[in-house]
Amino acid sequence: MFLNLLNREEKVAFLEIAHHIAWSNDDFSDTQKNIIATYCLEMQIEDIQYDRNDEQSFNLSKTLAKVTNPRSQRIMLLESMALVFGEHVSHLDNIHKEEKRVIDEMIQAFALSKSHAIIYAEWTKAMLSLSTQGRALIEL
Template sequence: MFLQVMNMEEKMKFLEFVYKIANIDGEYAEEEIEIVNSYKNELGINEIPETDDINGIIEYFSTKEEVLKRIIIFETMGLINADNKIEPEEADLMNKMVKSFHLDSEVVEKIDMVAKRLQDVYDDVYTAIFD
């Protein structure tokens, strides 16, 4: 949704990051596949790069401006909430990101609430169209 503010290097790192997150719990759910594919389409990138481990990518984004960190948190929350369950590995990852990004807990809470509301809207739209 907000990925166009990224430069090409950031886009590549982001795509690699979300792919790794989607697989962090050992289950690449259909909802996660759809989201990763939509990111690939939005970014115009077909191949997911393999350049770093997940901690290295968190470190990479931790040096970026706050608005980009907020976008990464928002998009990550949307991805991990896509299958309506948060696995311990996903929760640990979010905690690591928040700590590394030095974001205020109130900001993170607000982003989380908005991401959940948006997911509810997407679920309602899907149900209205396909059920």
């Protein structure tokens, strides 16, 4: 929804983070693949190559450190929430522990608070619900 506001370098960094989140629990689901494809369409860029087995090519801390704009940081956290909640998870505490670890690392690296995470999670769930309702309305 807001990814088009990122610059090119931030978009690539976001895709790296999104793939890292999606693979963090060793289950890159079809839902997550579709969400990442939607991210690419929104950002108008090609998807990246991500090798989850090559720790030399990706370092979460270094990637997060590249994102210095506070607005971009908040956009990335908010959009990452859609990836973890897209699989019908209902509460921040119920996401997979590895996905939660990545989200927590984002919060810490971006100097955001736990309150940010809670508010972003609730907003994301509401938006995902509205999107589902909208698709259903189109099919009526």
